[in-house]
Amino acid sequence: MFETAIKLTELPWATVLTLAAGYCGYFVAHVGARSHHQTADVVFGTLAFGFWGLFAYQYFQAPDRLNLGPVPASVSGFAVSIGLGGAWSGFGRRWFDRFLRRIGVTLRDDCPSAWAALGRDPNVVMTQLTVKLSCGDIYLTDDLSRFKDMPNGPCTFGGAGDMIMFVTHVCYADSEVFEGVDMSAAEKLGYEATYIPKEQIARVEFRQTRRASLLRRANWRRIM
Structure with a gap:
């Protein structure tokens, strides 16, 4: 595992930022509800949130945009990924489930058991x-x-x-x-x-x- 960590630090900074910020966003989005997730859930969840962190990093650093330095742009990318994760955990998942039920796609959710569903809605x-x-x-x-x-x-x-x-x-x-x-x-x-x-x-x-x-x-x- 230590060798893997060393190899990750040798990757381009944008790639490292995507993975690190993406995992932080994924962690916040599913905190307390990750026990049933598989490897594919972790990988693609990390990439989904990491994409928006990378987008923010590129946007804030672009010369024709805000033209921030690499450090402020990186911090902004982390903040965007974590903020989106918090939004998904706070109300995004609940609204998306309601939307799928309303349009008749599915009446199911991603909970493996009724026990795991307890505490999922922060407003309850x-x-x-x-x-x-x-x-x-x-x-x-x-x-x-x-x-x-x-x-x-x-x-x-x-x-x-x-x-x-x-x-x-x-x-x-x-x-x-x-x-x-x-x-x-x-x-x-x-x-x-x-x-x-x-x-x-x-x-x-x-x-x-x-x-x-x-x-x-x-x-x-x-x-x-």
């Missing part, structure tokens, strides 16, 4: 989480917003099917009543996070709502 916020274990116990987080600023908060759905949650109430298998978890030490030691392996999860239930749009949060409608 989970508000409550309930997990039933294989032993019959039920864990509840009554208000996920309480733990949004915690590490791994407010909850984490692992790619292997495992998860991390902050349990506030427990209903044991031999009971029908939820009991509150003692959190008296949270102020001094922090909230206790619970890791649950995939094999112990029998069912997951959650409530979710849609986050206010950026325009609404910025009150742009009032300004306009």
Whole structure:
């Protein structure tokens, strides 16, 4: 691998920029959703975002355009690739899926499982989480917003099917009543996070709502 890295540095700068900026854009576009991608997905995804980074680099460096130096032009190329990746992750993928469904091309998306689809839409916020274990116990987080600023908060759905949650109430298998978890030490030691392996999860239930749009949060409608 070290020899491969050395060979890459011997390539023309435009090629190195295309690959580096393209991969950064691809990474940002699919962060948290790359576990099912194949080699071809990585290669062509890198080239797709790298093309726009190279285009920006050539545009900003062209004498008849902005005529920037190689360093500012390279930084601009990186910024364009990463910005497009962020736009694709934030709303581009969602809008494109809706477009394909509306014109009748397909009703499917690229998610390999329903578990992988959780958290894919950044405008959807989970508000409550309930997990039933294989032993019959039920864990509840009554208000996920309480733990949004915690590490791994407010909850984490692992790619292997495992998860991390902050349990506030427990209903044991031999009971029908939820009991509150003692959190008296949270102020001094922090909230206790619970890791649950995939094999112990029998069912997951959650409530979710849609986050206010950026325009609404910025009150742009009032300004306009």
